[in-house]
Amino acid sequence: MSDKSKYNSVVTQIIQVSPSMRIIRVKPDKWEMPPFKPGQFVVLGLMGDEPRIKEAAPEHKPAQPDKLIRRAYSIASSSRDDYVEFYISLVKSGQLTPRLFNLDIGDRLFMSQKPTGMFTLDQVPEDQNLILFATGTGIAPYMSMLRSDALSRQGKIAVVHGADNSWDLGYHGELKLLERMFPHKLKYYPTILRPDKEPAHWDGDTRFFEEIWKDPIFKEKIGFEPSPDNTHIFLCGNPNMVTSMKSILKEDGYKEHTKREPGQIHAEEF
Numbered sequence: 001m002s003d004k005s006k007y008n009s010v011v012t013q014i015i016q017v018s019p020s021m022r023i024i025r026v027k028p029d030k031w032e033m034p035p036f037k038p039g040q041f042v043v044l045g046l047m048g049d050e051p052r053i054k055e056a057a058p059e060h061k062p063a064q065p066d067k068l069i070r071r072a073y074s075i076a077s078s079s080r081d082d083y084v085e086f087y088i089s090l091v092k093s094g095q096l097t098p099r100l101f102n103l104d105i106g107d108r109l110f111m112s113q114k115p116t117g118m119f120t121l122d123q124v125p126e127d128q129n130l131i132l133f134a135t136g137t138g139i140a141p142y143m144s145m146l147r148s149d150a151l152s153r154q155g156k157i158a159v160v161h162g163a164d165n166s167w168d169l170g171y172h173g174e175l176k177l178l179e180r181m182f183p184h185k186l187k188y189y190p191t192i193l194r195p196d197k198e199p200a201h202w203d204g205d206t207r208f209f210e211e212i213w214k215d216p217i218f219k220e221k222i223g224f225e226p227s228p229d230n231t232h233i234f235l236c237g238n239p240n241m242v243t244s245m246k247s248i249l250k251e252d253g254y255k256e257h258t259k260r261e262p263g264q265i266h267a268e269e270f
C-alpha cells in the first residue's frame with residue numbers, strides 16, 4: 001500500500017452530470033483554503049495505486065503506484081463556500097480522472113493549499129463588458145466568478161457554453177436561473193454540437209463559437225455590441241478552440257492580455 005499521508009481533504013458531495021462529467025465538492029480536513037480569486041485553480045492528487053473506474057481505457061502512460069498523480073483543476077465555487085467545488089471531465093485513458101471518478105463521498109485525496117492563476121477578473125475595468133466562452137468543463141472558473149461578485153460589476157456579461165450534447169451542459173439550471181434573476185446583466189448562450197443525438201428537440205444554437213461570434217444576431221441577443229474598447233473576452237477549455245478564437249478576435253482588433261501589455265483576450269487551456 002502506498003503512503004496516503006499527503007491526503008489532506010475529503011469528498012463531501014458528488015453530482016454526476018453525465019457518464020463522463022462530474023461535479024465534486026471537497027473539504028479541507030483540519031486546514032482552511034486561503035481566500036482565492038475566482039478563476040484560479042488548485043492541484044488535486046491521488047496515489048497511482050488507487051483503483052480506476054471500470055469504464056476506463058488502458059492508461060496511455062501507466063501511473064507509478066507509489067507516486068502522487070497531480071493535475072490542475074479550476075475552482076467552480078466561491079471563496080465564501082466552506083467546500084471547494086470542481087467540474088471534472090473523464091479522460092478514459094488518463095491517469096488521474098479515472099481515479100477521481102472512482103471516489104465516493106467520504107474518500108480522501110490531496111488538494112494543494114495555494115490557489116494560483118491569472119485567469120481572473122481583477123485586471124478588467126469594472127465598466128467593461130465580459131464575454132465568457134467555455135467548452136465543456138471550461139465553465140468552472142466562470143461559475144466561481146458568477147457565484148462571487150461578477151454580477152455586481154457595472155458591465156454586462158454573456159456566458160457562451162459549448163458542449164457535445166445538452167446533458168453535458170453542466171450548470172445549465174443555475175445559469176438559466178441567474179439569467180432570469182439578472183435579465184439586464186447576464187445572457188446565457190448554450191450551443192451544442194451533436195443535435196442529432198438529442199432525445200428531444202433542441203431549439204438553441206448548434207454552431208461553433210467561431211461562427212456564432214461572426215453572426216450579428218448573436219450580438220443582438222447578448223444585448224450589447226462588443227468592441228475592443230468596451231469588452232473583454234475570456235476563453236477557457238479546449239486548446240484548439242482557444243487558438244482559433246484568439247486568431248479571429250485578433251482580426252477584429254482584440255489583443256491578448258499579458259501582465260506587461262494589457263489587452264482584452266484572456267485564455268486558459270485545459
Ligand SMILES: Cc1cc2nc3c(=O)[nH]c(=O)nc-3n(C[C@H](O)[C@H](O)[C@H](O)COP(=O)(O)OP(=O)(O)OC[C@H]3O[C@@H](n4cnc5c(N)ncnc54)[C@H](O)[C@@H]3O)c2cc1C
Pocket residue numbers: 041071072073074075086087088089090091093094095096097098137138140268269270
Ligand atoms: C489551469 C488548468 C485548469 C484545469 N481545470 C480543469 C477543470 O476544471 N476540469 C477538468 O476536467 N480539467 C481541467 N484541467 C485539465 C486537467 O488538469 C487534466 O489535464 C485532465 O483532467 C486530464 O487528466 P488525466 O490525468 O486524467 O489525464 P492524463 O493522464 O494527464 O492524460 C491526458 C492526455 O489525454 C488527452 N486528452 C484527451 N481528452 C482530454 C481532455 N478532455 N482533457 C485533458 N486531456 C485530454 C491529452 O492529449 C493528454 O495527453 C485543467 C488544466 C489546467 C492546466
